[in-house]
Amino acid sequence: MKCKPLLVLLVLCLFNTVFVHAGGVKGVVKGDNGELLSFATIYVKELGTGTTTNADAHYEVQLPPGNYQIIFQYVGYESLLKEVQVGNDFVELDVVLKTQVMLLRDVEILAGKEDPAYTIMRKAIAKSKFHTQQVDSYTARVYIKGTGQLVDYPFFMKGTLEKEGFDPDRVFITESVSDIEYIRPNIYNEKVISIYTQGDDNNTDPNAYVNGSFYEPEVAKSVSPLSPKAFSYYRFVYDGTYRDQGFEVSKIKVIPRSKGDNVFEGYINIVEDYWSIYSLDLRVTKLGVNFRIQQTYEPVEKNVWLPVTHKFYVEGKVLGFEFMGNYLATVSDYKVEINPDLDMEIDVIDEKVEEELAEKLEEQVKDEEMGEIQEMLTSGKEVTRKQLRQVMKAYEKMELKRQKEPEVISNRTFKVDSMAYEQDSTFWANIRPVPLTQAEKKGYATADSLANIARMEREGDTLKTGKRKGFHLQDIIVGNTYKIADKTHFRIHTPLLGTNYNTVEGFNIDYAVSLTKTFDSKNWLSLKPTARYAFAREQFSGKFDMQYGFGEFDTRSDISLSFGRYINQFNDDDPINRYVNSLMTLFLERNYMKIYEKDFVELTYKKKLGSKLTMRLNMQLAERRELYNNTDYRFFDIKGDGFTPNAPFNLAMPVTSFPDHRALTAGANFEYKPWVKYRIYNGKKSVVENSSPIFQLNYKKGIADALDSEVDYDMLELGFKYGFDIGIRGQVDVMLKAGTFLNNDEMYFMDYKHFLGNRTPFVTTDPVGSFRMLDYYTFSTNEEYFAGSLHYQFRKFLITRMPLVRLSGVRESFFANYLVNDVTTSSGYTELGYGINYILRVFRLEAVTSFYDGKYQDFGVRIGIATNFEDIF
Incomplete structure (x- = not known):
């Protein structure tokens, strides 16, 4: 297993140092107890350069000739400043760091009194927004190294891994050197100048890490100890204060109020x-x-503290594969531009501790405008936390x-x-x-040999590696993708x-x-013919799909054209998955899927009308035919059961059979996201999920008489969907x-409004907006209707009160689904359910009870993919 996917979770690995010179400083860093200090921080003040020792506590800093002040740091030890004169050769400098002497403040901690950690953290939290806005821009050079190893794997995979030549003892390595640029508030540019990776996939991005800051409320969807909501998630304990490099530093222990996912524990020094x-x-x-993050900061400019080294450790087990990884990032050549509006020193007052002074300060500006508070800040006077929050918010x-x-939150x-790959x-x-x-070094030697094999293969060497290049006969069955031109x-597509x-x-x-043809970054074309053969009917059918996309992101257009003869479910939303239906039919004698055939031509036009509004227009002309069961074959004959007819059952329309007919339909859909946010990556925008509620307006028209069409109806629908966080890690989804139907003069059953029902043990549709036990077509209607879904995912509820369960990633949820229309009774149809999400990280298990007309109807258990699976990382 390669460790490079774990780079997506390296939220904190931001910086590096690199210099190519003949001389420098090198040596070993130890503690005063003789312990080798692996990954100790070494910072060169004159160059703004940070690096670390390696796992063996060795370091090596290349420097041009000159005089330097070098700071050696390690958590728990006193920093040591060494002045070194560097010539054309390396200077041997072994360093011994003294154990840090921790002093308790002269503060009396009585029973029932507040720990002094809280006033320290309140001030740090109050100033966190100031720190995020303090730097206008900076540039730096970043070095990142990641090493990893597969510790264990499922026994049944041993043969496969050996066949692939995989050595479980091999250390995987990836290194990169990048020049980065940050421009406040959200622009981050990176240019990779050199990459060295294990394996032969040179299309992989070894620097694909997520940037984050502990001054922000969240880091990789985990609550920062400096979040404004931190006191709801953490307890803080004062461990003492020490003096280092002329600064007073307080060590604060961070303790989660409730252990589990997305909360930190450990120490933060302020x-x-x-x-x-x-x-x-x-x-x-x-x-x-499990992840462990270590960061060391330095004052790269006066009053400006930025991280110079990052260490990141990861270990875990996924589907039987146990792995571990270590990642390191260091910085060189910081060049910082300070925000002139915030180039100042601020003395923050804690209202809860310094009550009289806080009242006096707040009284002075009680009736003043925000601009006068800003003026007070620039003068360097004392301010309360409340005043500082007001100013930063404004x-x-x-x-x-x-x-x-x-609306762009990152660019x-x-x-x-x-x-980059040629060094x-x-x-x-x-x-x-x-x-x-x-x-x-051993890992690199193995990587070099594999890279040489890959290179020879690319250059046409006759050495065989077992990978399929070009067309092979088995591709007809197993499928493959070929690059036939630029x-x-x-x-x-595999027929399997x-x-x-x-x-x-x-x-x-x-x-x-x-x-698929991509013309440029804006325009593309896709052509897809599909042939279908039904063995019981002994008939061929097929369709042809064409899609063309063009235009800028905010005004993008997509045109789709489809035509042919094909099979459709009566509900166009395909409530039952075809694989699930096959399983249920062959093994359990349940033919839930109901289908019909149509000869059709369909044209769809989708257009973005700005960044918030999307329009979709659709028109279809179809010859629709009823189909009947042609086989009763199944693997098991269940006594007393039998297949049902292919005609759906509906309470409002007892007979859903229909004659052959022609239907011309048209539709319009408008989707509005008023507060949508975006991320931009290499010039391409992407929507931040759940950043805005979604409002929908749908209209569908059955057009009578035109082109011999035999349908005449008008349907209007309003929709709303939103997902948001509530409380302490609670997550709510509403639909x-x-x-x-404004008009239902001439309709067939496929024109009715259908709902996402389910009668199988599996839920394959969107968990928000679909029913777990509703029959697929019983309550379909051509009158008024209302359907609603509410999902509430708890961080801690029943079984997740146990820390071991929470730490495994399991979460619990409660959900309710409701449907009422002219077919149901006035009380409607209701489902109440309890779910356990993220079982083995990807599955969910649900217990569901259904009610009809206010009375208990049924109970069932359902299996599906974890709710909000896309939000895990």
């Missing part, structure tokens, strides 16, 4: 008076995977108005230099700021995934190929739909 981070050592668990609003795109570019081992030996250990790909079973067609098979 610089007195500045109320900035000096260093931190925190642990967090995400879905049973300042951020002012800054937001100045932004051209205030990142990532580029790789054309020569040899000599280059890396010169530029690498942290020496390799012997185990890492930005043009041809794909054979297109094989299914139902009582109308018996075994049926879809065979599809597709051609509401209400509609009516």
Whole structure:
């Protein structure tokens, strides 16, 4: 198993140092007890350069000739400043750090009195927004190294791994050097100038980490100890104060009020008076995977503290694969531009401790405008936490108005230099700021041999590696994708995934190929013909799909054209998955899927009318035919049961059979996201999920008489969907739909409003907005209707009160689904359920009770994919 996917969770690995010079300083760093201090921080003040010792406590800093002040740091030890004169050769400098002497403040801690940690953290939290706005911009050079190893794996995978030549003892390594640029508030540019990775996949991004700051309320969806809500999540304990590099630093223990996912525990060190981070050592668990983050900060400019080294450890077990990884990031050549509006020193007053002074300060500005408070800040006077929050809030609003795109929360570019993969081992030996250990050297030797094999294969060497290149006969069955020209790909879709079973067609098979052409970053074309054969009907059918997309992101257009003869479920939303239906039909004699055939041509146009509003127009002309069961084959004959007819059952329309007919329909859909937020990556926008509620307006028209159409109806529907956090890690998802038929003069059953029902043990549709036990078509209607879903996911409820359960990533949820229309009674149909999410990280198990007309109807257990699975990371 490769460790590079774990780089997505490296929220805190931001910086590095690299210099290519002949001389420098090198040596070993130990503690005064003789302990080797692995990953101790070394900071060169004159160059703003940070690096660390390696796992063996060795370090090596390449420097041009000159005089330098070098600071050696390690958590729990006193920092040591060494002045060194560097010539053309390396200076040997072994360092011994003294154990840190911790002094307790002269504060009397009585029973029932508040721990002094709280006033320290209140001041640090109050100033966190100031720190995020303090720097206008900076540039730096970043070095990142990740090493990892597969510790254990399922026994049944041993043969496969050996066949692939996988050595479980091998240490995987990836290194990169990048130039980065940050521009307040959210622009981050990165150019990778060199990459060294294990394996042969040179298309992999080894620097694909997520940037984060502990001054922000959340870091990788975990609550920061400096969040305004931190006191709801954490207890803080004062462990003492020490003096280091001329600063008073307080050590604060961070204790979760409730252990589990997305809360940190460990230590954070705060610089007195500045109320900035000096260093931190925190642990967090995400879905049973354990992470440890260590950061060291330095005053790279006066009053500006930025991280210079990051250490990141990960260990966990996923589906039987146990892994561990270590990641390191260091910084060099910080160049910082300070925000002139906030180039000041502020003395923060805690109202809860210094009550009289706080009252006096607040009285002075009680009737004054915010501008006068701002003037007080610039004068360097004392301010209360409340005043500081007011000023920073007003300042951020002012800054937001100045932004051209205030809805964009991050704008990142990532580029790789054309020569980034071409640097040899000599280059890396010169530029690498942290020496390799012997185990890492062994990993590199193995990686080099694999890379050579890959290179020879790319260059046409006859050496065989077992990978399929070009077309092979087995591709007809297993599928494959081929690059046939620049930005043009041809794909054979495996028919193994297109094989299914139902009582109308018996075994049926879809065979599809597709051609995709990307013209530029804005325009693309896709062509996909699909052939279908039904064995029980002994008939061929098929369809052709064409899609063309063009335009800028905020005004983008997509045109789709489809035509052919194909099978459809009566509900166009496909409530039953075809694989689940095959399983239920063959093994349990349940033919829930109800289908009909149509010859059709359909045109769809989708257009973005700005960043918040999307329009979708659709028109279809179809010849629709009823289908009947043609086979009763199944693997097991269940006594007393039998297959039902292919005609759906509905309370309002007892006979759903229909004659062959023609239908011309048209529809319009409008989707509005008033507060939507975006991220930009390499110029491409992407929507931040759940950043805004979604309002929908749908209209569908059955057009009578035109082109011999035999349908005449008008349907109007309003929809609302929103997901948001509530309370301490509670997550709420709501979906509401209400509609009516303004006209239902001529309709067939497929034109009715259907709902996402389910009668199987499996839930494959969206868990928000779908029913767990509702029959697929019983309550379909051509009158008014209302449907609603409410999901509330708890961080701690019943079984998640046990820390071991929470630490495994399991969460619990409660949900309610409701439907009322002219077919149901006035009390409608209701489902109440309890779910356990993220079992083995990807599944959910639900217990559901249904009620009809206010009376108990049924109970069931359902299995599905975890709710909000896309939000895990």
